[in-house]
Amino acid sequence: MTRGYRDVVDGGHHVGVASTRAVPLVGRVSELERLEALTGLSGDAPPRAVVVAGDAGVGKTRLLTELAARAEAAGVxxxxxxxxxxxDGALPFLPFGEIFGRLEASEPARFADLAARHPALLRLRPGRAAETDGPDDVGRTDVLDAVHAALERLAAASGLLVVVEDLHWADPSTRDLLTILFTRGFAARVAVVASYRSDDLHRRHPLRARAAEWARLPGVERLQLGPLPDADVRLLVRGLGPGLDAEGDVGEIVRRAEGNAFFAEELAHARTAGDAALPADLADLxxxxxxxxxxTARTVVRAVACAGxxxxxxxxxxxxxxxxxxxxRAVRSAVDSNVVVTVEGDAYAFRHALLAEAVHDDLLPGERQRxxxxxVAALRAGGVDGSAAELAHHALAAQDVATAVTAGIQAGDDAVAVGGPQEAAAHYLRVLELLGRPGAPEVDVTELTLRAADALLAAGHPHRSADLVTDLLDQRRHGPAGPDRAGLLLARAAALREIDVDVDDALDVTTEALTLAGEEPTPLRARALTAHAYATYDRGRDADATRFAEEALEVATALDQRRVASDAATLLGRLKERSGDPEGSLVALGDVVARARRDxxxxxxxxxxxxxxxxxxEIxxxxxxxxxxLEAAAIAVEHGHQWSPNGLDARLLACLTAYMTGDWDAVAVESDLSGQSPPPLIEAMFRAIGLTRAVARGDDDAAGMLDRVHPWWPRDGLVCVHSAGAAxxxxxxxxxxxxxxxVHDEAVRTLSALWHADDGLFQARVRLGAVLLGRLADAAAQAGAEVEHLLDVGVAEADAVERTVARATATGRPYGIEGRAWWARARAxxxxxxxxxxxxxxxxxxxxxxxxxxxxxxxxxxxxxxxARSQARLARVLRAAGSTQEASRLAxxxxxxAEALGARPLLAELRDLTGRSAADASRGSGPELTPREREVLALVAEGRSNGQIAQQLFISTKTASVHVSNILAKLGASGRTEAAAVARRRGLLDRPR
Structure with a gap:
């Protein structure tokens, strides 16, 4: 009958938001299903008219595009x-003139037949009404009747979906015609769907009363599209291109877009182009x-924009x-025009934050400053609600440097008090930048720098913390050396402990700090002793570390410096474990934990x-x-310290132990930091652990995950260690x-450089070597003439492993159980x-x-x-040695x-040992599919992607991926196609009741 909906939209007839199907539909599954039901595309109920309302950019056109595509696929x-x-010059019945004009162009014979039956249709053609040979006395009622009858006739064979968009611009005749269509209904299966922008309906808009009238008609349903949830906006943004990968960038776009799909897309495109500002075209819109x-109303709106x-x-x-x-009156005008809304009873806010941003950016410099x-004047005068952060913000914009400094310091302190180190760091750093400007008051720069460094460290930015302190130390290199310098050195040492640097560097720093602290038992000396104890511990000098920690504990206890005493006692507990007394260490740390809870x-x-x-x-x-x-991580999160060194390590290690103990579903959840906006390096750390699971399961996106993690190897040893074996x-x-x-050799070079291991020997080399030796053994079984080279590489790597273990055991300290396991694996x-x-x-x-x-x-x-991997190797050699019964048991x-974990590569390796094909495995005694897994399996068999499955079942894409991996493992299938085939043979594709 006519071109598809996408052709219509792309053909220049409509310039709207999200106007094609190029971007996958995200987050509108329930609304789409409701539309399909109401329009008769699903089920046998007669179609109803639907009026779709929503703010500009919220996704109306994209939703209707998908609805039209499904209608066309169903033959409607x-x-x-x-x-x-x-x-005011709009032509009457404009959208229906477009509909029938396109029909005349694409199917002239069919249009001619309709026009012969209903001559009034000829009056709808823009600019061509005078060309008709029909009667001159065609009236308005004739046009209304003709359109209704023509739509009825077009729907006679296969039904018809009529879409009318942007009713907020509709001419009066179009509104009247829709009222007729909604009121009369149709004998044939005609579904009418009309949309409008609800934010354009100011109080005097002519559609406002008409839309209320339509909502009361028995054959009309109203569908209001609200903002997309943040999780769906995040999926949308990540799907727009590879340039948007860091959760910090994605989170910022999600926050600013406030659920508006079009705004999210525009901000995302600007960010990928390297511009974080509001795009000019979007601001103009x-x-x-x-x-x-x-x-007057614009004056008030501009003032509101400056408020925040x-x-x-x-x-x-x-x-x-x-x-x-x-x-x-001015505020009422802004509210009636849907520019400003009332909030919390006595306050105002913009309908959308980006509108406030656009208005603020559009102000003239002098206007903005005024x-x-x-x-500033109102907040300083008192009598109105306002925080130090607000005062600092306004003072900075007003170029009131003195107020910006004093309020900024207070805002930072307030943020620290409520567990907001990221915000505190931002306030302190901004104040430090202001101190060189005219009008800035006198401030203790050392103290402020220390506050900023502590906040940065707690927020998960140790590099920035170290750089900040180092800059001030360099500035004062030739200044007086005293307590101030000692304090800065201790702050630098704290940051260096969280960065992969040469331990001698940190030891030099704490040595100088301890010298500057003097011999008197002061709080500064107690802190310096503790820091020096940790530095000597990191250097492996346990006897010195014990001596310094004991003195630090004594001084801190005498001075009632509880935090410092706790630090020293914690290290002494750790030293007990390293000396071979883990039980004594747990007792000592138990005392520290109990005291910390009490205090x-x-x-x-x-x-x-x-x-x-x-x-x-370690035991x-x-x-x-x-x-x-998990307990440590939960407490850190509760108090806003989730990215602080110990809070972060606890979260990372909880995730790592989940992987090691086989709770791989927990790894998927805990390594996904969506919505948390971590520092990029921290995000890479969690991705590295997630990569180990993805590789072990044979996930399709494992290579892409490695590509995202790999650039961080030179920045952090933990990222490299956790991901190199998987690579x-x-x-x-x-x-x-x-x-x-x-990739093994690259990891060794990277870690050697980070940890200053010139000989390439470090503890993680044992696990890396074991993994590489396993891959060399796999290749040797098929390598032919290359086996000598493979063996040479393997012997060299095994030698490095042995030298690493020898160095570790030469210290006399017990070699940990994990290290022993990987050492045994490397030898095997x-x-x-x-x-x-x-x-x-x-x-x-x-x-x-x-x-x-x-x-x-x-x-x-x-x-x-x-x-299990080791069992598979042992089973192979046992079978070769003739011990087939034990080999079968181990296999x-x-x-x-492997089946329980969903480790598909290991399952593939085991097939020739167990003698089971994928189909045999699926008929075996493996675990049954859960009801949710059966739902997911049915959608997999339909060819749905993980993203589409997530939308259909209202779960996250990550959760859908977990379910698919579990299903493939349980069915013993190597891929989605094989899983579908196995499921059909077993009759698993019926949806659970």
């Missing part, structure tokens, strides 16, 4: 008309809303120079719990370690042994490599015994995935673990 023709903003206001997000009536009245009646100065010292409590969890971790009590880490496995899964070797993999290569192969007893040790060690550690055990 679609006709589309648009109202246009051309002022927003500012059009002010055109309907008179001069909201302003009370009393404060606004003090800033604008208007009488009470005049102010009330209005902000008015707010209400959150920082000491989180640190004590974090280190308690680490003791449990192999992973489940208990995770519980303690080696990822290349190995692809059969790219050269890539596996290259080297023997496996020689066995697979057929070069100097080990005897069966030696090979089997070494692999048994690796299985036992990972069993003792409580790491099921690595135990079966490993298969059950």
């Amino acid at each position: 023709p679609v006709v589309v008309g648009h109202c246009t903003d051309i002022g 927003l500012l059009l809303r002010l055109d309907r206001l008179d001069g 997000r909201r302003v009370t009536h009393e404060l606004l009245a003090r800033v604008v120079d208007l009488g009470d009646d005049e102010l009330e 209005l902000h100065a008015g707010y 209400g010292d959150v920082v000491a409590l989180v640190r004590g719990l974090h280190l308690t969890g680490t003791i449990h971790f 192999g009590e992973l489940a208990r370690a995770r519980q303690v880490y 080696v496995d990822l290349y190995g899964q692809r059969g790219d042994v050269a890539g596996a070797v290259a 993999e080297l023997l496996h490599l020689r066995w697979a290569a057929g070069i100097d192969p080990p005897g069966d007893d030696e090979l089997i015994g070494t692999w048994r040790r690796a299985v036992e060690d990972f069993e003792a550690l409580g790491q099921p995935y690595e135990r 079966g055990s490993a298969h059950r673990t």
Whole structure:
């Protein structure tokens, strides 16, 4: 009948928001399903008319585009008309003229038949009504009747969907015609859907009363589109392109867009172009809303824009120079025009924050400064609500430097008091920038710098904290050396402990600080002793660390410096574990934790719990370690310290122990920081742990995750350590042994540089080496003439592993259970490599015994995935040695673990050992699918993507991905197509009742 809806929209007839289907529909699943039901596209109910309302940019056109696409897919023709903003000169019945004009162009014979039956249709053609040979006395009623009858006839065969957009611009005749269509209804299956911008309906808008009238008609339904939830806006933004990856950037766009899809897209495009400011085109579009206001109302609106997000009536009245009646009339005009809304009874705010931003940016510099100065005067005079942060903001914009400094310091202190280190740091740093300007008051720069450094460290920015303090130290390099310099050095040392730097650097810093602190028992000396104790501990000088920590505890206790005493006692507890007394360490740390709880010292409590969890971790009590880490992380989050060093480490280690203990669903949830806006480096840390799970499960997006994490390797050793092993496995899964070797070597070089390990020996080398040796052994089984090279690489790596372990054990300290497990695995993999290569192969007893040790060690550690991987290797060599019964038992055990974890690559490796194909596995005794998994499986079989499944079931895409991975594992399928085939054979595609 006519071109598809997308052709109509793209063909120049309508310029709207989200006007094509290029961007996937996000977050409107329930609204789309309701529209399908109301218009008769789903079910047998007769179609009804629907009026769709929503603010500009909220997604009306995108929703109707999808509805039209589904109608066309179902064989229902679609006709589309648009109202246009051309002022008082609008042609009557404009959208219906568009509909029938397009029909005449695309199907002239059909239009001619309709026109012959209903000549009044010819009057709808813009500019061509005089060309008709029909009667001259065609009246308005004739046109109304003709349109109704023509739509009825067009729908006779297959039904019809009529879409009319932008009714806020509709001419009176169009509004009347729609009233007729809504009132009369249709005998055929005609569905009429009309849309308008609710924010354009000011109090005197002619559509306002008509829309209320339509809502009372029995055959008309109203659908109000509200803002998209933040989670859906986040999905939308991330889907717009690879340039939007950091959660901080995405979170900022989500915050500013306030649920408006069009605003989110415009802000996202600007951000990918490197511009964080409000796009000029979007600002111009927003500012059009002010055109309907008179001069006084615009003056008030500009004052509101300078206030921030909201302003009370009393404060606004003090800033604008208007009488009470005049102010009330101006505000009423702004409210009636949907520019400003009332909030919380006595305050005003913009309908959308971006509108406030546009208005504020549009002010002249002098106008902006004058209005902000008015707010400064009103807030300083008192009698109105206002915080120090508000006063600092207005003073800065008003160029009142003295007030901006004093209020900014107070705002920072207020933020610290309520657990907002990120906000506190921003206030302090802004004040530091102002101190060089004329009019700035005298401020203790050292003290302010220390506050800013502490806030930055607590907010998860150790590099910035260290740089800030270092800059001031460099400025005062030739100044007096005393307590101020010592305090700055201690702040630098605290930041350096959280950065991958040479420990000698930190030790030099604390040594100088301790010298400057003097010999007298002062609070400064107690802090310096503690910092020096930690620095010597990091250097491995445990005897010195114990001596300094004990003196620090003595001085701090005598001076009632509880925080410092807790720091020292915590380190002494940690030293007990490293000396081979983990039980004594747990007792000592238990005392620290109890004292911190009693004193209400959150920082000491989180640190004590974090280190308690680490003791449990290192002695192999992973489940208990995770519980303690989770408690520490929860307390840190509750008090706004989630990115502080110990709070962050607790969250990371809780996530890592979830991976190690096999709670991989928890890893997916805990490594996803959506909506939390972490510092980018911290986001990379969690992504690195998430990558290990993704690779182990064989997820499709694992390579993309590695691409996002890899650039952070040179910045942080933890990111590199947690992701490098997974990267080696990822290349190995692809059969790219050269890539596996290259990424391993890159990781070794990176970590050696970060940790100043010139010989390339560091503890993580043991695990990295074991993983690489395993991939070399896999390749050797198929490498032919290349096996000698593979063996040379493997022998060199095994030698590095042995030298690393020898160095660690030479200290006399116990070698941790995790380290022992990976050491055993590395030795077993080297023997496996020689066995697979057929070069100097080990005897069966030696090979089997070494692999048994690796299985036992990972069993003792409580790491099921690595135990299963080791079992698979042991099963392979046992079968080759003729021990088929034990090999089958071990392979079966490993298969059950891999199936439960959803570890598809391991399942594939085990198939030839268990003798089960994917179909056999699906018919085996594996775990049953849950009702939710059966729902997801049905959608997988329909070819839906994870994003589409998430929309259909009202879950996040991440959760959908978890379900799909679980299903593939339970069915033993290597991919979605195979899973669908297995499910059909088993009759699993019926939806749960």
